[in-house]
Amino acid sequence: MKIITTRPKPDFDDLAACFAAKRLYPDHEIVIEGKPESKVEKFIEEIAPHLFFYHRFEDLELESVSSLVVVGSIADNQLPVPLAPFLERCKKTLFDHLGTAVADRWDKVVSGNYGTSITLLCSILREKRLEVTPEEATFFTVALYRKTLNFSLSTTTPDDLTIGAWLLSLGASLEKVVHYQKFSLTREQRRHFQKFIDNTRVLTIKGVEVAITEAKFKTMPRGIFELIEKLWFTLGADNLIVFMRVGKGVFAVGRAKYSEIDFSEIFSGSKLSVYPNFSLAFYANTDLESVKEKVFKSLRENILSFVQVREVMSSPVRTVVSEMPVKEAAKIMENTGHSSLPVIGNGRLVGIVTLDNVRKAIKHGLKNSPVKEIMQREVLTVKATAPVSEAARKMVENGSGSVLVLDKGILAGIITKSDLMRGVLTKKSRELENLKLETSRIVSLIETNLEPDLVTMLRFLGIVGNQIGMATYVVGGFVRDLLLGRKNYDIDIVVEGDARYFAQTFGRYFEVTCVEHKEFLTTSIFFKNGLRIDVATARTEYYEEPAVLPNVEMSTIKKDLYRRDFSINAMAIKLNQEEFGLLLDFFGCKRDLEKGVIRTLYPLSFVEDPTRILRAIRFEQRFNFRIEEHTLELLKKYVAQNYLERVTGQRLRDELEKIIEEPEPIKAIKRMDELGVLNHLFPHSLVDAETLSMLKRYFNRKRSSSPKPVYILAMILLRESSPEKLDSIVKRYGFPKKFPDWIRKAMSISRELKKIIVKGEQLSYRIFFETVRKPEPEILWFIDAFLDEENSKKFQNYLQKLEKEKPKITGSILIDKFGLKEGKEIKKILDKLQLAKLEGLPDDEEESFVRRLLGRD
Template sequence: MGDFEKVALSPDVEVVIFDHHPQSQEDMKIDIDFSRQLGSTTTSIVALIRERGIPITPFEATVFAIGIHEDTGSLTYPTTTYLDVETVAFLMAQRANIKIIRKFLNLTLTKQQHKLLEELILKSKIVRIKDVDILMSHVKTSEFVNGFSVLAHKLGDLEEADITFIYAKMRDRIYIVARSKRDDIDVGKIISYFNGGGHPTAASASVKGMTLHDIEKKLIEQISNEIGSPLTAKDIMSTVVKTISEKTTMKEAEERMVLYGHSGLPVIKRGKIIGIISRKDIDKAVRHKLSHAPVKGFMLKRIITASPDTTAKYLQKTMIENAIGRIPILDGSKLVGIVTRKDILRAQHGDEYMPENNLLISSHSFTPETIRKRITQLLPKWLIKVIDNIGELADKQNVKAYLVGGFVRDLLLKYSNLDVDIVVEGDGIAFAKKVVKKFDGRIRSHKKFGTAVVILPNDFHIDFASARSEYYEHPAALPSVEKSSIYQDLHRRDFSVNSMAIALNKKNFGQILDFFGGQRDILEKRIKIMHNLSFIEDPTRIFRAVRFEQRYGFCMDSQTENLARNAIGMKLVDELTTSRVREELVALFSESKSWRVVMRLDNLKALRTIHPQLKSTLYVIKRLKEIQSSFYKLSDEFSPKPLHWIVNMIGLFYDVPLNEVEKWCSKMKMKKKYLINFPQ
């Protein structure tokens, strides 16, 4: 800091900091810190000015806007936040001069800068490190040239590089400038080796006592340390591959594609892949009235395959060059997975770029650290240890294991929930047996559904299942299930808030898989159905939606509510088996505020699907409220303690004639001991 150091480090001087870079151990002592991790420090300054109600002149607004544009690359750098954008909008409202802003942001290069840029272009080269292309260049000049950092932007833009490092020897120093457009490569961390500063997307350093050759060698070494191993096919592939035989007809292949939502299927003969049939092939066959023909005559026989260790970048290149949408992954001759264009897009850009994945913006996401903290707060220590051990066991067995369902939802809502469900990508029953062996427990398995219940020595139950997809033969039917991926498993569930998973494997423990916006819907208190036919396939979800609304204070979004009303109007609840309706009603009327449940069911016109004589009158609501109040006061006086749902059902059916109640209880297969509780 030069002479300023004496002032800044004086104990008599109050140090106030505005910064947008991450804190480091080398930071000086700070008395008041206004630092925030934003795209621009100017955003923090303007926020404080606005908070204190200080007026801003058009000139000041222009200067502030230039600062934000400069720091954020005119709001295009990855570090840009919505606060930076909102602040620029505010400054424009204060009459910031856009012509002046443009003038200062597009400064003409000096002759010296032009000369250096030309030399940087001539000497630039691509260095590939762990499948990542790094643009590097260097120059040497006897004089100091201002604005060297600007040239890093210029060179990177000209060469369309994601990562750029330039370094120049000027007099007795070497100046290094780094720029990154990738979230996964932190150039600030790389440059810190040279005692430089900056943040993940932009950093610089000045070095003495090293040659340009030494700088390049050390840069490559540090970049290699920072960049993780490249993504490979085994990291991104779907491991449960839907296949067909060569004798399958084109019509049957089409039905399978519609069922699974695929646009192509591998063709297998004696365990080996012999071709691929695509949707286009089927369309052509249908057009020529050849739906009855086997796929053998239409499939693509020139198959491009890859091994599990093939990099994602190479897979992408192969797809582009060969105009194909999927590549089967073979371990030897065994089909172990498949990579599609969607998998490549997810690997490159994250799930938010996928049209079917309505993910949260980062400000709404729960981090792995937050998840670990919630688990520590809400679960007993012994159960935390069990969950950690299951994650370690998953690593040893080379499978991916996830916490799923209501456990995840309630964890995010800070509710204690000991109903632990774990999904495994692979054989859930086989994995459950390994868990039983480790903890000396017992197991009950159901091969048809690929599920198992592990009973620990302390009698605690954990449910295990293979990741699976479901399809329904007709409305209100029980689903047929098939092994699938975690994505398909989450997609088959009822609501977005129940369609999240938490990774248990050590490498990414606590990471949330949220393909359908569940986190956002939790924060915005919204119940959202997964797809338009969801209530038709399973009308019990109508009762579940009402239950979650009342329990958490949520509301169905307009589309979900309309779909629920449509399903009720189609009388699909009548097609459900009585046991399924009974189970949902027991859960529904076990909720604490049953009068709200009744009012909501009546509002949806679902109350009379339970019994045609049920009504949500003022007297019924008043009675249920009184029951609620009395239950908690008096229930401990009874032995055994009365069931909450039975008491609420009595209040609901109180005005229905007893003979009708008896018929209904018989229809619902209620136990006789529950019926005697109804008033005569």
């Protein structure tokens, strides 16, 4: 059998997750041990017993199990007993919403930090766009509400709320949800609760109170998080740690009043799942006393992380209003000396505007535009109730000297480095240790994922940097793909110094050719084996006007990274010997990479270089990421304002060709159409089902002999356009003057073939010859994209035979041997002869064939 199961005596969440898993594994059967929770049985009887059918192990005689799917964060000793004989031999998959499973005990683990199992499973169903019926949506929603206590438990995550909204949109019945959401402690749970109360003691560490309690269980009690939540409110403690010995492992639950408290240090060495206000740690194969000793030691070392920001922040803060003209903000900055100011809209913090962006905006003629149009919406903030360590961490990660403080969404103050020094002793030694660990991880990635020769080359680049006193970094896409585990040999080096001198010094040790690009302060190094390394001077770019190539000036690595197109491409790895492998991430780039987010670093990014619009779509589709919400707003805005029209056709064509070279270009083309980009690149382009079919065929069949793919793409998109519109496309992109004629001929041939196909006739060599002949390659590829798979094969065979089966008799022979005069008659005879050759006429019968045509037999 193939089985889906969960813990014995499943509750709503357990069984609902089983039925959600059934959507993913339709050939598996749901089998449970024991009777489900009574309310679950009642729910199924009332709503749809025929839809929610399951087996019980007690009613089966298992002879074998080939595949086992388990839902729920459960220990090995909670698996149904009848499965024990089959566990070693079957394929085992676990869906673990808490992320505490020991992965090596399973063939596959799907995990995450969710409040419920049903959230994890529904997130997958939603992503795969699998059908969920209203009855199933109701079942899943009841489970979700009960497990999170109406989204009030501290284990509740944003994803739980998102899935709840999604299920309601699918027809979940709130009436049923309300009816089944009532929850009360069972007798067994009340006994566990009393045990926690009896074992509670309160520690005071450096003025901070932490309530501690513990208990031992054979298996994890049902509803344990509800118990801990009730304990939390009963004790009224700001901070609570609960230790539980379960089987051979120990769980530790950290509950804090403020959601920003970071338990990662306190529970270091554990497998950790983090929720708002709440953390769950799991220590495998250890005893309770050892874990308690370790946590208490860590607690004493990190207790200052519980000190709140509001205790050390400075207030008030100078601000500007979102509707204020840019020129007014410039005056305020000049008068106060501030290089950045928070932006307030409707009484709330909505962004931050920098002096750099103000100056650029004025340069681009935007001095009367409101500040909100050039402000950065992503602001470095921290809540007033957050621990001071959270503010320190944000400063370190973002290379900032300050963080704005919010109190219930309202700007309340600012915390600076000097405030931190007053409020808390920084944990420099621990931060340095973490930095060393991260650097070690990067070095390991480099040495594991790259060829030894390339690793040696990177290290030698760092040696050269040391030799001439220049900080040396590898940057951009190489770093991004290294962190993603993808191959990338496009190596961009940035040095804090003269790139030309660096390249020349490097060239003394290798047989290379150096090509200098003075206007961009870069030098390209070409190796004989084809490898190319581009070396650039760390620079910042400024644009004289929108959409033109930038001017550059000397700068530092941070400014150099800030000018990059997107955050995922704005990281650097230092190559100098003493810091080889040090990752520089000033703007939360690694976090975006891990979340799969495409984000611009500043609001004028698309204005200064609109080709980034196409790049955003290319990266989004290549990596299956998503364009961050505000970045997407900016993208749509500047597309609608015709910024793409300000870019030269050649630069747009270059970006289009890069999109076409992607493994799945059609995904990006569809996304460009969805965002309105395509119509700005090719006005009046036609994107319908036939267009998508033709593009799919073309990209699937594309061979090395294909002409420039951008021509074929444009021909398919513009096949219904007027000659006048096509002329403008030719001028814009530098297409051949024949381009409109190619489309006209291709469409004429396609229409003729379509008529024949519609009549039900089979396409043959004769039809292809009489309709198509052999025009330009661009037309041939257009026609091939028009044809389905069967007719495409016929067409390709026709073209190959047309090339191979050339008549031996030529026009000259017809004139000399048969006495014909130059003119149309010769062409007609040669055409008939060619067609006969296609249909199998042997070489030695050509002369008699011509004689028959001339009536000379």
